[in-house]
Amino acid sequence: MLAMAQIDYIRHEVNRKGDSYASVARRVEVDQRTVKKYADQDEFPVRPPQKRPSPVMDPVKPILDKWIKEDLQGKKKYQRTAKRMYQQLKKFHSFEGSERSVRKYVSRRKKELTEYDQEAALPLESIPGTAQVDFGTAPFDYGGRDIDLPFLVMSFPYSNTFYFQVFPSENTECLLEGLQRMFHYMGGVPKIIRFDNLSPAVKKIYSKGNRELTDTFERFVLHYGFAYEFCNPGKGNEKGHVESMVKYIRNNYLLPACTITDLDLFNKTLWTMAEDDRERLHYKRDIMLTDLYEEEKTNWLFPPGKPFECVRYETCKADKYGFISVDGKQYSTSPRFAKQRVRVCISYDAIMIVNEAQEVIVRHSRLYGIKRKSMVWQPYLELLAKRPRAIKYSSLYNQFPKEWSDYLQNCTEEEQKAALRLLTNLLKNDDFSILNQALVLASEHGHPDVDQIKHCFYTLFHYGERYEKVPAGGNIPQVPDITRGLSHYDAFFREGDEKR
Incomplete structure (x- = not known):
C-alpha cells in the first residue's frame, strides 16, 4: 500500500x-x-490493523483471558503474575511458546480491562547484615476451609533474599515465634531490623518518633541483641523491599491457594523454597543471590545459645464452671478452679493453665477463627465420677455429645459412676468419635452396661469397623432384645406353669 x-x-x-x-x-x-x-477512489475509510494469526498464542488466549478476569474479581494482591500464568500454561496446557509472549499479552489485556495507578517509590540504601520484616496474607485451603492466613516475611535488601513462615494470626506470639525460627535456622541475627508499626511490637506512638513497645517484644530484642527501626506512621514505602518481597512470595509460591493439613509440616518446606530462589542473578548486579547472601551472613550477630520463651503470662478469673476467657475465646480449667484466679501461659499455638511451680495442669490448642470454646474433659469427669448426681444440675450435662447425655439420663447412680469412670479412662484428646460409635453399637439391643460399651470400643479401636453380622436365614435362633427390670422372669415362670 x-x-x-x-x-x-x-x-x-x-x-x-x-x-x-x-x-x-x-x-x-x-x-x-x-x-x-x-x-x-472516492472513499478512504480508516482500516483497523490487520490481525496476524498466532498459532502458538491463539489457543491459550481464552485461558489467559479467563484467568485475568478471575483475578480482577478479587484483591489485587491475590492476582497471578504473567510469569506464574506462563508456568501454569506449560504445566497444565502443554504450552510451547515463550514467557515473553505471555508477558506481553497479559500486560496488554490488563490495560484493556482496567487502569492501574503507578506509585513512585524512593530507593532505600541496602546495607549488608540488615533486614526488614512485615506480614502479608494469602488464601489457603486449611483443614477443608477456604481462609486467608498471614505469613511473616524477613527480607534482606542487600542480597535481595528472604525467608517466610505461615501463621494462624498476626499476634505478638506469632511474630516472635516466626522471628526466632528464622534466627535459629539462619544461624545468625541481622544487626538492624526495620519494622512497620506492628501492634504486636508497638503499643503506642508518641510525638517526635517516640514509641511505647510491648513488654514481650522489648525482652525479645534484649535477648537477641539486634537494633530495631520503625517506619514513620503511614510511610510503608520506608520498608519498600519487604513489601515488594511479600508480593513476590505470594505471586510465586502461594497462588493459587495452597492446601494445608498440618501447618508445622508445611512451614518446614518453606525453608527450601526460599533457598532455591537464590539460584539467580541479582536484578541490578551481575552476581548470584547465593553469593550475596553469603556476604550478608558475615555481618550478622551470633544468636544466643538458649532460645527465647515466646509466651506471655496472664492471670485470669474462672467463672462458676471453671472457664476462663483469653482474647475472646473460652477455655476450660477444672471445677476446683471455679470463681478463682488462675495463671495462664499463652503461646502462639497453646493455652496452658499452670500452677505456682509453673507445672502445666491443663493444656489447650489455641483457638483461632470461628470456634469460640475449648473443653478438656478429664478434670470434670474425675469430679463427676465421684458425684454423679451433680451432673443433672450442671451445664456440663449439655456439653456431652447427645448419645452420651441421653445414655447417662437413663442410667442409675451406680451406672453413671461406672460410665463416667469409663469415659475418664478411654477419652483421649477429648475426641468422642469412637466412644460415640461404641455406644451406638452397644445400644442396638437395648440399654447396655459399661462392659458392653468397653468391648465395642476396643473392637472399633483395633479393627476400625464393626464385626460382620451373621447372614440372615441361618440356623441360629433369634435372640430376644435386652429388656430392663424383672418382667422377663415373670413371663418365664408363667410359661412354666402353663406347661405343668
Whole structure:
C-alpha cells in the first residue's frame, strides 16, 4: 500500500493538473493501474490493523483471558503474575511458546480491562547484615476451609533474599515465634531490623518518633541483641523491599491457594523454597543471590545459645464452671478452679493453665477463627465420677455429645459412676468419635452396661469397623432384645406353669 503522501500527490497531479496516468506512474514509479485506482477512489475509510494469526498464542488466549478476569474479581494482591500464568500454561496446557509472549499479552489485556495507578517509590540504601520484616496474607485451603492466613516475611535488601513462615494470626506470639525460627535456622541475627508499626511490637506512638513497645517484644530484642527501626506512621514505602518481597512470595509460591493439613509440616518446606530462589542473578548486579547472601551472613550477630520463651503470662478469673476467657475465646480449667484466679501461659499455638511451680495442669490448642470454646474433659469427669448426681444440675450435662447425655439420663447412680469412670479412662484428646460409635453399637439391643460399651470400643479401636453380622436365614435362633427390670422372669415362670 502506498503512503498517504504518495496518494495525495497522485490525486493532485491527475485530478487537479490533468496529467496522464502513465506520466504520473513513471514519476512515482508505480504501475499506471495503481495511479488510476487512487485517482478515481472516492472513499478512504480508516482500516483497523490487520490481525496476524498466532498459532502458538491463539489457543491459550481464552485461558489467559479467563484467568485475568478471575483475578480482577478479587484483591489485587491475590492476582497471578504473567510469569506464574506462563508456568501454569506449560504445566497444565502443554504450552510451547515463550514467557515473553505471555508477558506481553497479559500486560496488554490488563490495560484493556482496567487502569492501574503507578506509585513512585524512593530507593532505600541496602546495607549488608540488615533486614526488614512485615506480614502479608494469602488464601489457603486449611483443614477443608477456604481462609486467608498471614505469613511473616524477613527480607534482606542487600542480597535481595528472604525467608517466610505461615501463621494462624498476626499476634505478638506469632511474630516472635516466626522471628526466632528464622534466627535459629539462619544461624545468625541481622544487626538492624526495620519494622512497620506492628501492634504486636508497638503499643503506642508518641510525638517526635517516640514509641511505647510491648513488654514481650522489648525482652525479645534484649535477648537477641539486634537494633530495631520503625517506619514513620503511614510511610510503608520506608520498608519498600519487604513489601515488594511479600508480593513476590505470594505471586510465586502461594497462588493459587495452597492446601494445608498440618501447618508445622508445611512451614518446614518453606525453608527450601526460599533457598532455591537464590539460584539467580541479582536484578541490578551481575552476581548470584547465593553469593550475596553469603556476604550478608558475615555481618550478622551470633544468636544466643538458649532460645527465647515466646509466651506471655496472664492471670485470669474462672467463672462458676471453671472457664476462663483469653482474647475472646473460652477455655476450660477444672471445677476446683471455679470463681478463682488462675495463671495462664499463652503461646502462639497453646493455652496452658499452670500452677505456682509453673507445672502445666491443663493444656489447650489455641483457638483461632470461628470456634469460640475449648473443653478438656478429664478434670470434670474425675469430679463427676465421684458425684454423679451433680451432673443433672450442671451445664456440663449439655456439653456431652447427645448419645452420651441421653445414655447417662437413663442410667442409675451406680451406672453413671461406672460410665463416667469409663469415659475418664478411654477419652483421649477429648475426641468422642469412637466412644460415640461404641455406644451406638452397644445400644442396638437395648440399654447396655459399661462392659458392653468397653468391648465395642476396643473392637472399633483395633479393627476400625464393626464385626460382620451373621447372614440372615441361618440356623441360629433369634435372640430376644435386652429388656430392663424383672418382667422377663415373670413371663418365664408363667410359661412354666402353663406347661405343668
